[in-house]
Each structure stands twice: as structure tokens, then as C-alpha cells.
Amino acid sequence: xxxxxxxxxxxxxxxxxxxxxxxxxxxxxxxxxxxxxxxxxxxxxxxxxxxxxxxxxxxxxxxxxxxxxxxxxxxxxxxxxxxxxxxxxxxxxxxxxxxxxxxxxxxxxxxxxxxxxxxxxxxxxxxxxxxxxxxxxxxxxxxxxxxxxxxxxxxxxxxxxxxxxxxxxxxxxxxxxxxxxxxxxxxxxxxxxxxxxxxxxxxxxxxxxxxxxxxxxxxxxxxxxxxxxxxxxxxxxxxxxxxxxxxxxxxxxxxxxxxxxx
Numbered sequence: 206x207x208x209x210x211x212x213x214x215x216x217x218x219x220x221x222x223x224x225x226x227x228x229x230x231x232x233x234x235x236x237x238x239x240x241x242x243x244x245x246x247x248x249x250x251x252x253x254x255x256x257x258x259x260x261x262x263x264x265x266x267x268x269x270x271x272x273x274x275x276x277x278x279x280x281x282x283x284x285x286x287x288x289x290x291x292x293x294x295x296x297x298x299x300x301x302x303x304x305x306x307x308x309x310x311x312x313x314x315x316x317x318x319x320x321x322x323x324x325x326x327x328x329x330x331x332x333x334x335x336x337x338x339x340x341x342x343x344x345x346x347x348x349x350x351x352x353x354x355x356x357x358x359x360x361x362x363x364x365x366x367x368x369x370x371x372x373x374x375x376x377x378x379x380x381x382x383x384x385x386x387x388x389x390x391x392x393x394x395x396x397x398x399x400x401x402x403x404x405x406x407x408x409x410x411x412x413x414x415x416x417x418x419x420x421x422x423x424x425x426x427x428x429x430x431x432x433x434x435x436x437x438x439x440x441x442x443x444x445x446x447x448x449x450x451x452x453x454x455x456x457x458x459x460x461x462x463x464x465x466x467x
Contacts, residue, residue, distance in 0.1 A: 214258060214339065214373050214387060215305040220289025221263030230324075232286065232316040235294045236303065240283045240320055243269050248279040250362060250464050251327045253317060255310075255340030256282060257368075261289045268446065276456060278333075281325070283317035285310050285343075307342065307373075307387050314343035329360040331464060338412065338442070341369030342388030349396035362462050363400045365455060366390075368409055368442055370416045394420050395427035402433045402458040404451055406440025433458065 227239045241262055252272070256265060262282045273280045284291055287305030296302070303309075321327050329351075336344030344364060351360040370376050371391040386392075394401075401424070405417040414436055421432040435454040437445055445451050 214377070215285075215287065216259055217288055217305060218259065218261055218264070220261065223263050223290055224266055227262075227290075228320075230283075230316050230320050231294060232312045234312060236286045236291060236309075236312065237294050238284045238286060238291045238313050238316060240281060240317060241266075241269065242325065243273045243280045245273050245277055245279045247277065248273075249277050249459060250331045250333055250462075251279040251281060251321060251325070252276075252333045252335055252365075253321055254280060254282045255314065255334070255336035255342075255344045257338035257340055263289055275452060276459060278459070279327075281317065281321055283313055283320075285313045310339075310343040310388075311346050314347045318347060330362050332361045333363045333365060333459065333462070334361055335365040335367065336369065337367040337445075338369070339373060339388065341366045341390055342373065345369070345388075345390045345393050345397065348399060349393040352396045352398040361399050362464055363402065363458065364397055365402045365404065365458065366417070366420070367404045367451075368406065368412050368417075368445055369403065369420060370412050371419050375416070376412055390420060391423055395424045395430070397424070398428075398430070400433075400458070400462060401430075402435065402454065404435050404437060404445065404454055406437045406442060406445045406448075408440060409442045409445075411442040 227241050229237050229239055231237050262284050269280045285305050286309035287303045334344050348364045372389045373387040403417040405414040407414050421434045424430050424432050437448050437450045440448045
């Protein structure tokens, strides 16, 4: 069941050309993933972006550079195991034989966190993790696990979820969620102790804005934490970043965070 849902959840595009600045990092099981870093000269923080399932980091250069320029932040984007230019360091076969999976996304986000924290040396209180669509899955998982760490006080500065779902299974196969629940964000979101912004297009016909509403309500019910929910009136699933309201909401959210050096 899990393999079937995974095959439908990851329409992997053919790999494009990576920016020359891309770096390759190894995950905990020896897989190798590319990471790109667009550094701002005077960044307020670093935003780490988990992309949607129908693209890869080779196609996001213009968007990520504009994001960095417009919001005065540095931006990092990493690739999911099984997507373009990822490979198994221990295998002598084709570099394109890896298959994407839920666990592979979690493994990839952990490698990205390690890179940002220990190679780029960005302190956690200057990190904002943002996930779009299926990218909300690894983003929520990482932030929830960090929230479980009583010694870090939530650790990262903030979390931004754009067009997120309660779970990937709820979107495509809601009747199967009792059997296999892929990326169960609804079961984890209350464990996030950082500030959270949810952005969703009201015309999204792929993932209804009701998913974001449920995430916000569940977080308040289970952990008594308020979540900022911003519904973008004219946005569909794939054009939410084309709306001025989206940029204004992200700008306002970043300004609201405590990003001073401690």
C-alpha cells in the first residue's frame, strides 16, 4: 500500500542542470543529495525551502534568487532522495535508480538541517523552515521533532507552510488514511513550538484550504498555540507565489520574529 501511494505522490521530473554553486552532502544512510545556497549580503535570516513534488532544485533558481532578493534573506534548497542528481554513494549503478519516498524526504531534510547548522554555521534561531505542498511533510516532521527536544525551546525561529495538507493520503486517497497515512502533518503539527505561518490559496483545487484550517485548529486544540493562517483570495495551488498577498504575509511574518543575535 505504501509503495503504491508513494508512486502516485512523487511525479519526479527529468533532472535539469544544477547551478554551479550546488554542493553535495551525504545523508545518514550514504545517499548523496545536492543543496543550493543563495546567500544575501546582509541577511535577516536563512530560509530553508522544501519544494513541491512536481519540481526539483534545478528548476527553482530564478524563484529562489528572487525570494532572497525580495525578502533580504539567504535561501537554501535541498533535494529529496530519488529526485534529480541524488545517488547512493555505495552503489556502482546509475545515479538515477533511487526511488523517492516519505522516509527518504525525512532523511533528506535531516541532511539539510545538518548542512545549514554545521557547515553554513547558521544558528537555529536564525533559521526559518518553509515547505510548499508535499514539502510541508518533511518540514513539519523536522520542526515537530525539534519541538520534542525540551532543551531547545522550539529551536528554529519559524515555520512557513504553503498549501500544506493534513496528510498526503488525505488528499488523494482519504479512505486509505486508516491503513497508510503518508506525511501525517495533522498528527505532528501540535508538537511544533516555533511560530507558524500557514498560507493557502482559496481557489486551490488540489489541496483545499480546509487542510490549513484543520492544521491551525488542531494545533490550538492540542497545544494551545496560535497559528497565523492567511488565505490568499485569488490563488490556486501552483500560483500562490505569484500573488502579492503571499509575499506581504511572509514579509510580515519574518518581521514579527525575534531574529536578533543571542
